[in-house]
Amino acid sequence: MPLSKTACASLLGGSDHSSDQEKPPGPGLTEPDPTHPDLNHRPTSSDVGSVLARHESVPDATSLASIDRPPGQEEKLPTAKIYHPLSLSVIALLMPASVFGTLARLGLQALVTYDGHSIFPLAWVQAGGCLVMGFALGFKEPLGRFYGPLYTALTTGFCGSFTTFSGWQVAVFQAWLDTGRFHRDWLRDVIDGLTQTVFTLAISLVSVQFGAHLASLIKPLVPTLPPPGRFVRHGLTALAVLIYAATYPAYFRLPASYRHQATAALLFSFPGTLTRYLLSIKLNPMLQLMPLGTFTANTFGTALLALFTVLQGTHGPPSPNACGVLRGLSDGYCGCLTTVSTFAAEVAALDNRKSWLYVVASWVTSQLLLLVILGPSYWAGHVSEQATCTYG
Numbered sequence: 290m291p292l293s294k295t296a297c298a299s300l301l302g303g304s305d306h307s308s309d310q311e312k313p314p315g316p317g318l319t320e321p322d323p324t325h326p327d328l329n330h331r332p333t334s335s336d337v338g339s340v341l342a343r344h345e346s347v348p349d350a351t352s353l354a355s356i357d358r359p360p361g362q363e364e365k366l367p368t369a370k371i372y373h374p375l376s377l378s379v380i381a382l383l384m385p386a387s388v389f390g391t392l393a394r395l396g397l398q399a400l401v402t403y404d405g406h407s408i409f410p411l412a413w414v415q416a417g418g419c420l421v422m423g424f425a426l427g428f429k430e431p432l433g434r435f436y437g438p439l440y441t442a443l444t445t446g447f448c449g450s451f452t453t454f455s456g457w458q459v460a461v462f463q464a465w466l467d468t469g470r471f472h473r474d475w476l477r478d479v480i481d482g483l484t485q486t487v488f489t490l491a492i493s494l495v496s497v498q499f500g501a502h503l504a505s506l507i508k509p510l511v512p513t514l515p516p517p518g519r520f521v522r523h524g525l526t527a528l529a530v531l532i533y534a535a536t537y538p539a540y541f542r543l544p545a546s547y548r549h550q551a552t553a554a555l556l557f558s559f560p561g562t563l564t565r566y567l568l569s570i571k572l573n574p575m576l577q578l579m580p581l582g583t584f585t586a587n588t589f590g591t592a593l594l595a596l597f598t599v600l601q602g603t604h605g606p607p608s609p610n611a612c613g614v615l616r617g618l619s620d621g622y623c624g625c626l627t628t629v630s631t632f633a634a635e636v637a638a639l640d641n642r643k644s645w646l647y648v649v650a651s652w653v654t655s656q657l658l659l660l661v662i663l664g665p666s667y668w669a670g671h672v673s674e675q676a677t678c679t680y681g
Contacts, residue, residue, distance in 0.1 A: 336363070336364075336429070336430075337353065337355070337356055337426050337429075337501075337634060337638050338423070338426035338427030338428070338429055338501045338504055338505070339427070339501075339505070340638045341423055341426065341427075341497060341498045341501035341502075341634065341637055341638060342427060342498070342501040342502045342504070342505040344498070346638060346639060346640040346641070346644075347638050347639060347640070348640060349577035349578075349643070350573070350576060350577055350578060350579045350580045350581075350635070350639060350643065350647075351573075351574050351575075351576070351577050353573065353580055353634075353635050353638055353639070354569075354573040354574040354580070356426070356444065356569075356573075356631060356634055356635065357374075357441065357444065357445045357566060357569040357570065357573070357582075357631065358374050358441070358570065359371070359372045359373075359374060359379055359433070359437040359438060359440060359441050360429050360430060360432060360433025360434075360437045360440055361433075361437075364429060364430040364433045364434075365430075366430075366433050366434060366437070370433060370434065370437060370516065371433075371437065372437045372438055374441075374570050375570070376438075377526060378438045378522065378525075378526055379437075379438045379441050379442075380563070381438075381525075381526045381529040381530055382438045382439065382441065382442035382446065382525070382526070382529050383441065383442060383445065383446040383559065383562050383563060383566065384446075384529050384530060384532060384533035384559045385442075385446075385528075385529045385532040385533060386442040386443065386445075386446025386447040386450065386562070387446050387447075387450045387533075387558040387559040387561070387562040387625055388450075388532060388533060388536060388555050388558055388559070389447060389450075390418075390446060390447040390448065390449065390450025390451040390558070390562075390625070391450050391451075391551075391554050391555055391558040391620070391621060391624060391625060392551065392555070393417070393418075393447075393451050394414050394418075394450065394451050394452070394453065394620075394624060395550075395551055395554060395620060397410075397413055397414055397417060398410050398411070398413075398414055401413045408488070409460065409484075409485055409488075411453070411456060411457055411460060411485075411489070412488060412489060412492055414451065414452060414453065415452050415453075415457065415489055415492060415493045415496070415629045415630075415633075416492045416493065416496045417451065417496075418448045418449075418451035418452035418628075418629065418630040419448070419452065419492075419493045419494075419496035419497040419500065419629065419630050419633045419634075420496040420497070420499060420500040421443070421447065421448050421451070421500060421630070422444055422448040422452075422497050422500060422630035422631070422633070422634055423496065423497035423498060423499060423500025423501035423502075423503075423504065423634065424500035424501070424503055424504045425440065425443045425444045425448065425500075425504075426444065426497075426500075426501055426504070426634060427500070427501045427502075427503070427504020427505055427508060428440075428504050428508060428511075431508065431511065431513070434513065434516070435514050435516055435517075436516055436517055436522065436525075441566075444630070444631070445562065445565070445566050445569070445631070446562055448628070448630040448631070449562060449565060449625065449628040449630055449631055450558055450561070450562055450624065450625040450628075451630065452493075452628050452629035452630040453623075453624045453627055453628070453629065454587040454590065454591065454627035454628055454629050454632060454651075454655075455587070455590040455591040455593070455594040455623045455624065455626070455627040455655075456594070456623075456624060456627075457485070457489050457629060458591045458594075458652070458655040458656065458659060459591070459594055459595065459598060459659065459663075460485055461482050461485045461486055461656070462482075462656060462659040462660070462663060463674075464478060464481040464482040464484075464485055465478055465479065465481075465482045466478070466667065466674065467481075468667075468674040468675065470674075486652065489629070490633075490636075490648065493629050493630075493632075493633035494633050494636060494637050496633070497630065497633045497634050497637055498637055533559050536552065536555040536556045536558075537556065539552045539555065539556075540552040540553060540555070540556045545609065545610075545613070545680070546680060548610075548613035548614075548616070548617065548680065549612065549613045549616040549617070549678075549680040552617075553613050553614060553616055553617020553618075553620075553621060554616070554617045554619075554620035554621035554624065555617075555621060556617055556621060557617050557618055557621030557622040557625075558621045558622075558624075558625045559625070560622055560625075561590070561621060561622040561623065561624065561625030561626035562625040562626075564586065564622075564626050565582075565583075565586040565590075565625065565626050565627070565628060568582040568583075568585050568586045569582035569583060569586070569631075570582070572585055578643060578646065578647075579635075579639070579643060579646065579647040579650065580631075580635050580647070583628070583631055583632055583635060584647070584650065584651055584654075586626055586627060586628070587627045587628070587632060587651055587655065588651065588654045588655055588658060589626070590622075590623045590626035590627035591623075591627060591655040591658055591659065592658045592659075592662060593618075593622070593623050593626070594619055594623040594627075595658060595659050595662035595663045596662060597615050597618050597619045597623065598619065598663060598676075599662065599663060599666045599672050600615055601615050601616070601619070601676045601677070601678045602666075602672040602673045602674065602675065602676050602677055602678075603671070603672055603673075603677065604671070604672075604673065604677065606677045606678045606679065607678065609678075609679055609680050612678035612679060612680055613680055615678065616678070616680075632651065635647065636648055
């Protein structure tokens with residue numbers, strides 16, 4: 290279904306001066322129906338938080354293109370508070386959000402990785418990121434009235450970098466192959482892969498909906514804050530750029546042993562987030578069947594992670610510096626390029642048929658890419674199933 294003129298202007302962050310004329314509803318919008326008054330309260334296409342909190346759905350994926358975009362006209366914001374998706378204020382705040390999201394993911398994974406853990410560590414990561422994502426979606430309109438770029442920083446930047454689709458897919462594939470060399474038969478390998486698949490989906494979907502539900506309860510209690518002045522806004526933009534710029538001296542000046550643990554990942558975090566954001570802005574409005582931008586980012590990032598995993602497992606490993614860079618590309622660029630939080634919000638908001646198609650297409654495509662890239666390398670014996678890289 291083509292977008293209306295008003296909807297197109299909203300997605301671009303601009304204003305439509307011909308709004309006085311009557312417009313047909315855009316995708317996901319419903320005209321008032323006097324015979325069914327309950328349908329008149331259905332949320333707009335951009336109000337994904339309400340869709341999730343009310344356990345409703347939207348008819349096509351183009352209605353979800355606003356998830357990654359700053360709040361706009363569909364939130365009934367004045368023109369002065371609407372930011373173009375590619376404005377400096379929006380892009381700049383993605384920088385520290387990517388850094389902090391990556392730090393949160395690596396830190397939480399380290400915290401919950403221990404002998405005898407009851408659930409795989411990535412489950413905590415996906416649950417935490419999806420919970421914050423749902424909460425932020427529920428606060429999109431208040432965040433837009435305060436300072437719109439904060440919404441994109443929190444959802445696309447922090448939550449998108451906190452969760453990782455590529456890491457989940459590689460973990461599932463390695464479970465099929467039992468790369469940990471556990472004492473179990475093939476049936477348990479299959480069960481392990483299915484466990485990581487099913488429980489990640491279940492935990493992520495429940496978390497994003499629970500976050501949206503919490504937002505719907507808390508939002509009426511939150512007072513309206515005055516928006517920041519021009520000086521504060523410019524200061525935030527400058528501070529955001531400086532925070533990301535600090536990852537360069539952190540990488541080169543801190544001990545080399547920190548590179549594979551965090552500093553290399555922080556260095557590559559923002560490029561991964563920016564790639565995903567641009568794919569979302571460009572491709573998500575193009576296909577009604579599923580969010581094409583998120584699908585492309587997740588599958589492409591999974592393929593890249595498979596390639597970097599192969600390079601880290603060669604029998605003649607690269608130098609320690611190269612190994613640190615590969616680890617940074619894996620945890621930083623691929624971790625931020627791919628996302629479960631946006632993926633879960635889209636799946637939860639789409640109608641049943643399209644949501645399941647989206648899940649199956651994303652999962653099967655990623656596993657096939659891993660089969661093509663990782664499988665032959667493992668089975669030919671040229672690559673170890675355990676990383677052979679050494680770090681300085």
